[in-house]
Amino acid sequence: MANLEIDFCGVNFKNPIAAASAEPTLNADNMKKCIDKGAGSVIAKTMTDSPAMRELTTRAKWRFLNEKHEVCHGKVPRGFSLYSRSGLAIEQPKEFMKEITETVRYAEQNKSVVIGSIGSTDIDGWVELAKQMEGGGVPLLELNFGCPHPKLMPGVRTGMNVGQDFNYGCEITAAVSKAVKVPIIIKVTPQVTDLVQFSGMLKDAGAASVTLTNRFIGFVPDIETGKPMIYGKAGVGGPWTKPLTLRWINEVRKAFGDELPITGTNGAYDWRDVVSFIMSGASIVQICSAVMCYGYGWIEKQVDGLDKFMDEKGYKTINDMLGIATDACIEYSEMPAEKATVDEEMCVNCGMCLKACFSEAMQQGEEKVFVKEENCVGCGGCYSVCPVKGTIEMHQV
Ligand SMILES: Cc1cc2nc3c(=O)[nH]c(=O)nc-3n(C[C@H](O)[C@H](O)[C@H](O)COP(=O)(O)O)c2cc1C
Incomplete structure (x- = not known):
């Protein structure tokens, strides 16, 4: 049996799967349902x-959209928004803290963890909310510098309006980390130029x-x-955002490692995605949209x-997988040369590879396609579109 436990910022989690901050964690009742379904946090x-x-x-509104960005009305595809x-x-x-303290107690009884989340509009407010959360017994505290909606609401200086102002974000981080002992986590917006730079600044300002x-x-x-759907611009995401998020996890992991x-x-749909997030370098993986679609049982x-x-796969612990894909990344300049080969016996002569080749390497023979090796740059387009797995292979040369 694999051990799903992981230590994160000095706190032990029974597993790395978290219910993200959203409507499934709106109050004590909802959070307890996530805990009952085995959420590590x-x-x-x-x-x-x-x-x-x-x-x-x-007055919240949301729609599950299919790949054409129409309302799903029924089956929600894997690539939904x-x-x-x-x-x-x-x-x-004051009222919400009652939900928190109740859930903290419940989580302790069920080996789960409640992470607090706060968002204010001025520095004193951030400090005050952090102190209240700490008083409520949360072992970790997330500061929400990423919520997209304040950007769409004139005069509301919180969420991503903070996350896009690196210096202000660091001022808040420094003030909160001085005011409370509980380790603080900064949730950032992806809509900035450089999250490695910001992560480093936040770390120096006191973020754990x-x-x-x-x-x-x-x-x-x-x-x-x-x-416009639901009256105008809105927050958007779904499983398709995963590679964009993992790019930043990869770079921040590479820059700071265990520090x-x-x-x-943002893009973790199922356990496969959880594994991808961990292999990129995330210790805890938060799921929101999929739970909002399929319910707590997800x-x-x-x-x-x-x-x-x-x-x-024989992974004994989460740490066995942590960051391994990021560690295995190599630079563009180090990529080995490859060439495609075609198994003529297996080829069904569909012509897909001919359309997907832009270096005149895939050529039509009398009966089957063949590779003109000197033209092949080894891009793998043909390999990707070939409908019969194993017919086209890529080989290092
Ligand atoms: C309806 C809705 C409400 C959300 N509310 C919050 C919130 O209060 N605080 C927060 O930090 N993130 C909030 N989020 C963001 C989620 O916590 C999560 O980071 C995001 O949805 C990406 O994860 P996913 O791809 O699993 O959906 C919300 C997201 C949605 C869709």
């Missing part, structure tokens, strides 16, 4: 002193970890009506899937 919906961000959640407008926790901080990353802002018109542990979110299935995968 839950990140509470972001507690805020901003009335505008609290009120927005009472979640297009949403939602704010932060609805309750005032970074959460890479919150969601993007998008815009989806409904072409039938000529109007700056990472939690990953968490249990992913914990189970991760366990089985590790057993099959």
